[in-house]
Amino acid sequence: MNKYIELVDKKLNEYLKIEYPEDIFKSMKYTVTLTGKRLRPVMCLEACRIMGGDINKAIPTACAIEMLHAQSLIHDDLPCMDNDDFRRGKPSNHKVFGEAIAVLAGDALLSFAPQVIIEKSELSSDIILKVLHEFVKSAGAYQLIGGQVADILSENGRGKLNDSDEETLKYIHTNKTAVLFKLALKTGAIIAGAGVNEITEMENFGQKFGLAFQIYDDILDEISTFEELGKTIGKDKEAGKLTYVTLYGLDNARAKVKELIADCHNIIDKYNSDILKSILNKIVDKIK
Ligand code: GRG
Numbered sequence: 511m512n513k514y515i516e517l518v519d520k521k522l523n524e525y526l527k528i529e530y531p532e533d534i535f536k537s538m539k540y541t542v543t544l545t546g547k548r549l550r551p552v553m554c555l556e557a558c559r560i561m562g563g564d565i566n567k568a569i570p571t572a573c574a575i576e577m578l579h580a581q582s583l584i585h586d587d588l589p590c591m592d593n594d595d596f597r598r599g600k601p602s603n604h605k606v607f608g609e610a611i612a613v614l615a616g617d618a619l620l621s622f623a624p625q626v627i628i629e630k631s632e633l634s635s636d637i638i639l640k641v642l643h644e645f646v647k648s649a650g651a652y653q654l655i656g657g658q659v660a661d662i663l664s665e666n667g668r669g670k671l672n673d674s675d676e677e678t679l680k681y682i683h684t685n686k687t688a689v690l691f692k693l694a695l696k697t698g699a700i701i702a703g704a705g706v707n708e709i710t711e712m713e714n715f716g717q718k719f720g721l722a723f724q725i726y727d728d729i730l731d732e733i734s735t736f737e738e739l740g741k742t743i744g745k746d747k748e749a750g751k752l753t754y755v756t757l758y759g760l761d762n763a764r765a766k767v768k769e770l771i772a773d774c775h776n777i778i779d780k781y782n783s784d785i786l787k788s789i790l791n792k793i794v795d796k797i798k
Contacts (some may be wrong), residue, residue, distance in 0.1 A: 511552055511785050514565075518551045521573050525626050537607040537615035538622070544598040549721040549723075549789065551576045558710050563702025570630035571641055571697050578649055579690055581790035584612055590743070590747040591662065599740030621647065626771070632791045633701060648693040655687025664752035675757055680721070681753070687727075687757040688720020714793070715777045715786075722770035722793060725763050729797050730751040732760060751785040764797050 522542055528535040551572035556567040587594040587602035588609060593607055604612035624642055631638055648654055660682045663669030671677040695712035730739060731746050732755055746753050754763045768769070771790050778786050 511788065512551045514555045514686060514785075515548045517565075517569060518572055518576065519547055519557075520591040521569050522576065525570075525573060525630070526600070526622075531591045533607060534614055534618055535609045535670075537603055538577075538580075540606060541584050541603045541615070542577055542619070543641050544600055546576075546598050548576065550690050550694040551577055552785065553716075553788075554698040555733030556783055556785045557695040557698030558702045559698075560778075560783050560786075561699045561702035561704040561708055561712075563698070567632055568698050568701045571627050571645075571701060572694070572752040574626045574645065575694050577619045577623040577626070577647070577681050578654075578693075580735060581616040581623075582654060582690075584619075588612060590657075594739050594745070597738070605784070633767060637703075640700050641746055644693055644697050644700070648689050653685045653689045657682050657687070659690065661686055661751070665749050667750075667752075675752060679752055679754060679757060681774050683724040683754075684717065684720050688717050688779075689719040693722065701725075704785065709775055715774055718770045718773045718777070722774065725754040725767050725770075727795055728755045729760065729763050729767070731755075733797075767797055768794060 518622050520653075524534065525538075526539045526542060528539065554572040554575055556570050559565050582711045583597055584603040586592050588604055596602060602612075603615060607615065624645055625642055627645065628638060631641070633641070651659075659680060660669055660671070664678060664682065669678075672682050672752055692713050693716075695716040695757060696709055699709045699712045728746060731743055731753075736743055744749075749757060754766060758766070769795050774790050775787070
């Protein structure tokens with residue numbers, strides 16, 4: 511896992527060159543290169559490896575997905591959204607560069623990421639097109655942006671899907687969080703040339719993992735510390751946000767994470783991936 515992270519960090523630094531006007535490139539690079547867990551690029555590379563592919567071919571896509579993730583964090587922290595002053599243990603992007611540059615840095619990452627996939631991938635144009643299709647679908651209003659909008663509306667109990675908290679919560683978790691894990695695992699498998707069934711298995715794994723990860727994130731928002739998470743805690747409750755914890759309580763949330771992680775193990779056990787297994791185990795260990 512550390513080898514993957516080193517590789518991704520090296521390439522992210524290489525791709526994000528600082529040119530005139532420096533502020534925008536510095537702002538883009540700031541959030542992307544701050545220390546994060548790098549779960550999405552690691553999952554992309556590992557999905558490629560377990561499907562028999564060459565991980566070097568998946569590196570541009572893995573980095574592009576981390577850029578998309580960083581973009582969503584920059585915009586999520588803005589005063590008009592979650593209004594968070596800290597991210598990854600450091601001041602949020604807009605606190606360092608100002609709101610105008612932070613908005614533009616997010617926008618710029620959103621267009622630079624697919625550019626990296628196109629320019630840096632040593633893949634056939636057929637595979638690049640498939641990867642780009644997954645990328646733009648995931649980032650758009652039918653998925654990531656839709657998830658964020660439903661999340662914002664939930665603060666005031668508005669915009670419920672079918673008037674149901676349960677359905678709304680599943681929509682938010684699927685589109686705001688699971689989407690990028692699914693994108694990472696699916697594109698890793700596509701780059702490896704995996705078959706339809708294996709690609710679907712990776713997508714199912716990403717969906718279950720994403721739901722578990724968002725509930726885990728919401729549990730940590732209640733039980734963890736600023737020092738451990740690197741961001742302000744307890745904000746969900748304060749904002750009256752719809753989360754698994756606010757809806758069902760901590761004990762039920764812990765039980766749900768364990769159930770989803772067990773499902774994830776059932777999907778990937780046959781692939782013998784120590785990396786994916788250790789990610790799953792860490793999630794369960796942290797909420798004990
Ligand atoms: C695509 C234009 C466009 C906008 C995106 C702002 C937004 C719309 C979406 C926000 C989505 C969001 C912030 C989801 C939270 C997902 C989540 C649990 C993030 C934390 O992930 P970690 O813990 O973070 O993997 P690190 O820092 O370790 O990478």
